[in-house]
């Protein structure tokens with residue numbers, strides 16, 4: 483799992499002046515808003531004796547641990563230890579990691595890593611124009627939990643151009659399964675491709691959309707783009723020159739084996755709100771169809787070598803996805819899952835935060851082991 487990346491930790495509407503728990507990259511975090519409404523994210527584990535801060539409360543913009551009432555400010559510094567009484571100076575080591583937060587597209591994005599602000603990649607804002615044009619685009623939002631699915635395996639599925647013919651009833655066409663080989667255009671952290679897919683027979687379509695699609699439709703033009711930043715994807719489906727649907731998704735690894743997806747679908751047809759339930763039903767059905775395939779794929783994690791699978795030319799986008807994930811890991815860092823698996827479950831670990839980078843000494847919890855990092859580089863507790 484990648485560090486130094488932005489992840490959707492929650493919907494904006496879920497985070498208030500009460501603590502909210504979010505699990506990402508196999509670790510727990512607490513989110514809350516201060517009196518000005520700004521959202522904050524801290525490690526969830528109290529440095530005293532491990533209380534879960536998400537079960538505590540917010541006192542004057544500080545999160546108070548439910549166990550013995552230690553309070554932490556938005557930067558993660560402990561400001562109050564009730565058992566020591568008033569007027570004592572709090573040791574610097576009584577602190578926890580605090581992470582940068584951005585609120586965009588109605589989501590709380592947390593930067594899980596210690597990179598300086600100037601080095602943090604930009605969150606892809608591809609979907610913003612669709613949210614800002616209500617006369618042209620009708621937007622619905624969704625979330626979906628892909629239990630038992632690793633985030634790279636899910637990304638391989640979403641970028642896979644050959645599977646719809648077999649997996650998706652509403653838009654796949656089994657009679658024309660040949661995948662056109664099209665150029666893949668790489669971007670800084672991802673890639674983009676455009677192709678024509680055989681449209682399914684109209685009889686396969688149900689509901690209101692079946693009534694507006696032309697009977698002689700031959701293809702759907704699909705533009706697919708992904709970025710490792712925020713693990714984001716955008717899919718433009720041009721069913722005709724006038725009928726277009728756009729899907730934007732973000733993927734947050736809850737841990738190596740479970741992935742939460744948040745996103746939107748925009749459409750420029752059937753704009754009336756009464757069509758929303760049918761569109762959402764179709765979207766979630768497609769997610770379930772993918773889920774029912776990918777959770778049974780073996781091995782659960784993408785093999786390290788391509789020789790462990792029989793890959794063909796039409797798997798190009800999936801291979802690009804894997805390579806872009808590896809490039810991001812080399813540039814920004816990734817959790818060493820084998821080293822984590824060797825740790826005792828009793829070992830508390832945290833993602834390194836920007837303050838830890840600036841001031842590395844004097845922390846209670848250790849940071850997660852990172853790929854390629856010499857063990858001495860994994861900051862030890864002291």
Ligand code: FES
Pocket residue numbers: 528529530531532533547548549550551552
């Ligand atoms: S465990 Fe948090 S205050 Fe004691």
Ligand SMILES: [Fe+2]
Pocket residue numbers: 639640645646649650768772
């Ligand atoms: Fe799919």
